[in-house]
Amino acid sequence: MNDVLGTKREGPGAEKPGRVTIRTVAADAGVSVSAVSKVLRNAYGVSDSLKARVTASIEKLGYRPNASARGMRGRSYTLGVLLSDIRNPFFSEIMAGINTALTDTPYQPLLGVSNSAIGVEQALIDAMIDRQMDGLVFIAPRMDPVAIDAVARKIPSVVIGLHRPTEELFDTVNNDDVTGAEQVVDYLVSQGHSAIAHMSLDLPPDERQAVPFQREKGYLQAMNRHGLARHIRVVYAEHSPKARQKARELLSAPDRPDAVFCWTDACAFESISAAIELGLRVPDDVAIVGYDNSPPCDLAQNSLTSVDQSGRQLGAETARMLMERIEGRTRAEHFVVEPRLVVRGSTRNA
Amino acid sequence: MNDVLGTKREGPGAEKPGRVTIRTVAADAGVSVSAVSKVLRNAYGVSDSLKARVTASIEKLGYRPNASARGMRGRSYTLGVLLSDIRNPFFSEIMAGINTALTDTPYQPLLGVSNSAIGVEQALIDAMIDRQMDGLVFIAPRMDPVAIDAVARKIPSVVIGLHRPTEELFDTVNNDDVTGAEQVVDYLVSQGHSAIAHMSLDLPPDERQAVPFQREKGYLQAMNRHGLARHIRVVYAEHSPKARQKARELLSAPDRPDAVFCWTDACAFESISAAIELGLRVPDDVAIVGYDNSPPCDLAQNSLTSVDQSGRQLGAETARMLMERIEGRTRAEHFVVEPRLVVRGSTRNA
DNA sequence: CGTTCTACGTAAATCGTTCTACATTTTTTA
DNA sequence: TAAAAAATGTAGAACGATTTACGTAGAACG
Numbered sequence: 083m084n085d086v087l088g089t090k091r092e093g094p095g096a097e098k099p100g101r102v103t104i105r106t107v108a109a110d111a112g113v114s115v116s117a118v119s120k121v122l123r124n125a126y127g128v129s130d131s132l133k134a135r136v137t138a139s140i141e142k143l144g145y146r147p148n149a150s151a152r153g154m155r156g157r158s159y160t161l162g163v164l165l166s167d168i169r170n171p172f173f174s175e176i177m178a179g180i181n182t183a184l185t186d187t188p189y190q191p192l193l194g195v196s197n198s199a200i201g202v203e204q205a206l207i208d209a210m211i212d213r214q215m216d217g218l219v220f221i222a223p224r225m226d227p228v229a230i231d232a233v234a235r236k237i238p239s240v241v242i243g244l245h246r247p248t249e250e251l252f253d254t255v256n257n258d259d260v261t262g263a264e265q266v267v268d269y270l271v272s273q274g275h276s277a278i279a280h281m282s283l284d285l286p287p288d289e290r291q292a293v294p295f296q297r298e299k300g301y302l303q304a305m306n307r308h309g310l311a312r313h314i315r316v317v318y319a320e321h322s323p324k325a326r327q328k329a330r331e332l333l334s335a336p337d338r339p340d341a342v343f344c345w346t347d348a349c350a351f352e353s354i355s356a357a358i359e360l361g362l363r364v365p366d367d368v369a370i371v372g373y374d375n376s377p378p379c380d381l382a383q384n385s386l387t388s389v390d391q392s393g394r395q396l397g398a399e400t401a402r403m404l405m406e407r408i409e410g411r412t413r414a415e416h417f418v419v420e421p422r423l424v425v426r427g428s429t430r431n432a
Numbered sequence: 433m434n435d436v437l438g439t440k441r442e443g444p445g446a447e448k449p450g451r452v453t454i455r456t457v458a459a460d461a462g463v464s465v466s467a468v469s470k471v472l473r474n475a476y477g478v479s480d481s482l483k484a485r486v487t488a489s490i491e492k493l494g495y496r497p498n499a500s501a502r503g504m505r506g507r508s509y510t511l512g513v514l515l516s517d518i519r520n521p522f523f524s525e526i527m528a529g530i531n532t533a534l535t536d537t538p539y540q541p542l543l544g545v546s547n548s549a550i551g552v553e554q555a556l557i558d559a560m561i562d563r564q565m566d567g568l569v570f571i572a573p574r575m576d577p578v579a580i581d582a583v584a585r586k587i588p589s590v591v592i593g594l595h596r597p598t599e600e601l602f603d604t605v606n607n608d609d610v611t612g613a614e615q616v617v618d619y620l621v622s623q624g625h626s627a628i629a630h631m632s633l634d635l636p637p638d639e640r641q642a643v644p645f646q647r648e649k650g651y652l653q654a655m656n657r658h659g660l661a662r663h664i665r666v667v668y669a670e671h672s673p674k675a676r677q678k679a680r681e682l683l684s685a686p687d688r689p690d691a692v693f694c695w696t697d698a699c700a701f702e703s704i705s706a707a708i709e710l711g712l713r714v715p716d717d718v719a720i721v722g723y724d725n726s727p728p729c730d731l732a733q734n735s736l737t738s739v740d741q742s743g744r745q746l747g748a749e750t751a752r753m754l755m756e757r758i759e760g761r762t763r764a765e766h767f768v769v770e771p772r773l774v775v776r777g778s779t780r781n782a
Numbered sequence: 783c784g785t786t787c788t789a790c791g792t793a794a795a796t797c798g799t800t801c802t803a804c805a806t807t808t809t810t811t812a
Numbered sequence: 813t814a815a816a817a818a819a820t821g822t823a824g825a826a827c828g829a830t831t832t833a834c835g836t837a838g839a840a841c842g
Contacts (some may be wrong), residue, residue: 146558146561146562147562148504148562148564149500149503149559149562149563149564150499150500150501150502150503150504150508150563150564151500151504152500153499153500153503154498154500154501154504158500158563160563162542168518168524168527169521169524169727171519174518174519174545177518177545178547181545181547181552190544190556190559190563191544192512192542192543192544193542193543193544193545194540194541194542194543195524195527195531195543197528197531202531206540208496209499209540211496212496212497212498212499213499213500213508213510213540214498214499214500322727351728351731351733352731354731354732354733355730355731355732355733356732358732358733359732377519377672378701378728380705381701381702381704381705382704382705382706382708382709383701383704383705383708383733383734384733
């Protein structure tokens with residue numbers, strides 16, 4: 083009922099059975115807790131002999147620092163990754179790049195999935211800040227850019243898929259979407275197409291920095307440059323199920339385009355599906371192009387011509403930049419990779 | 433240089449500017465820190481008036497509890513989800529189910545991605561334990577089942593995709609893979625097929641509880657039941673790129689099967705690709721069946737007959753079970769959902 | 783030989799919660 | 813109306829690390 087002898091810690095060296103903490107290590111190595119902490123953090127003022135002793139004890143006891151305790155004092159060594167759509171196979175390439183770049187660093191990436199729901203996205207960010215994450219990666223966020231500013235003011239952030247070349251609050255990582263889209267149109271024109279339609283994402287009109295808008299911009303520029311202004315036709319659709327319906331409408335219209343440039347692979351797969359359902363041959367009746375060059379492009383049933391933007395590289399750069407920011411860099415960096423068109427059967431007969 | 437007035441906390445109510453903690457709230461509401469904590473945890477002994485006052489202050493100040501600090505004392509309200517393969521679209525259905533079930537609970541799921549690498553998987557688990565996660569979800573883990581036992585002894589765990597009906601240390605969530613596989617074979621036989629091959633995953637021979645093994649078992653049972661023992665043929669392949677090669681070999685052999693049952697959709701998509709590359713028609717020359725009924729099955733270019741196991745439901749059940757376990761349930765629960773065959777064009781002409 | 787640096791260690795405060803053990807009402811019961 | 817029980821609130825000790833401020837040897841210096 084009352085304090086039985088032994089209920090409370092008995093002297094500085096004692097501890098609960100089974101639980102290995104920094105004091106267990108200190109006791110085992112015969113040094114102070116602070117000394118162990120120094121070794122853990124590679125801090126200044128540690129002799130080789132002390133370091134060796136402590137390291138041996140850590141190894142022997144299988145000690146692992148408690149991340150919550152660390153989080154209370156500063157670093158949690160955890161990076162939050164905000165994934166707007168787990169279904170997008172391109173994003174998994176990015177993740178692979180991030181994971182690889184973080185191997186052998188003390189940082190651990192943990193993902194939150196928002197499914198493009200803005201409310202969820204904000205809640206997820208709050209949850210990550212509550213959890214003392216050291217930094218945040220946004221992958222193709224849907225939320226209000228102003229809200230991102232607010233977050234970046236609180237915590238080091240890198241955003242993938244948002245064009246803000248003069249942003250100072252956070253770093254950005256992108257491919258050159260305008261150029262990529264132009265490449266697509268240039269190529270289709272070179273193949274003899276002229277009635278080239280574009281399928282984009284249904285976005286609020288103020289999101290000029292968003293990826294779909296940039297791709298649309300490249301499409302429009304190139305169409306105009308080729309003197310195809312009268313063939314310009316942009317269709318807006320939401321995500322997958324709706325995209326197929328829109329594609330069906332587009333492809334069954336009397337003035338059907340002879341090529342469709344879809345803003346993302348997923349949309350292109352839906353378009354191929356719609357074409358097949360309508361009895362159209364790809365590419366003979368209609369050529370189809372996607373964006374991201376995600377793994378399914380390579381399947382023969384898709385054989386989708388697409389724009390490659392090297393997700394792994396983007397991911398790796400992102401991880402590097404975020405770590406730099408956490409270590410203290412304050413000037414923003416904006417990384418842009420050049421996209422590259424990969425031609426496959428959806429635009430050309432084998 | 434030395435302690436300037438104001439450097440240290442001045443009395444219990446003072447705090448660093450900008451940082452809203454539980455004491456800020458307590459000061460604002462004119463109550464004790466413990467009282468606020470009680471309100472936060474819905475603990476016993478709080479009057480309505482006190483609760484109202486505290487809630488108002490929390491709202492007004494925009495206070496959010498620090499998860500690290502909570503983690504130090506017990507709950508971190510974070511659930512770790514171990515995803516063995518982020519590319520698998522079926523897993524994203526599971527995630528959607530988990531997310532939905534966790535909305536309006538205090539728990540936040542965070543994902544770790546292992547890409548089926550066993551070393552990474554173990555490291556990820558350690559990282560999650562270091563971060564004081566309240567519970568763990570394993571989605572189709574590849575690691576040694578004995579290692580899972582060790583983890584489950586430390587932290588409440590639910591495992592999806594591991595058949596252990598008598599396990600007491602953790603809960604499991606599955607569909608009945610044996611039945612599902614039997615349904616596939618039964619259906620193919622009813623459609624007149626007999627030379628039905630099976631593509632499975634290349635696994636160490638001791639993993640009897642793993643999903644691919646269960647599906648193979650169902651395949652074998654059904655084949656035998658139909659008197660098709662001499663047609664039994666199982667091909668083992670690793671993940672995607674290798675699977676296509678194996679499928680190509682299988683389908684270009686002189687004794688080519690007239691139907692292929694693939695252990696998972698991804699494998700089936702690769703098989704369709706291989707068939708097309710070889711100039712074979714699906715389903716006329718070869719019928720193909722997958723497992724999981726993931727979203728791409730529905731695309732016309734795949735039109736893949738597949739076994740549905742309702743990922744959303746599995747995910748929701750998982751979340752429920754894990755929360756129960758965290759709240760104290762110790763008896764294991766093993767949830768099994770009945771699979772259901774969804775017939776599409778890959779086995780039947782439209 | 784006394785003084786000043788370094789290099790190496792340590793003690794103790796601190797981070798923001800939770801939660802046990804009381805203290806103080808208020809209500810119920812006898 | 814006194815005693816017991818229930819309801820409500822508080823003080824303060826954890827939790828496990830980091831980090832500041834210092835103490836103590838030697839080494840280097842004049």
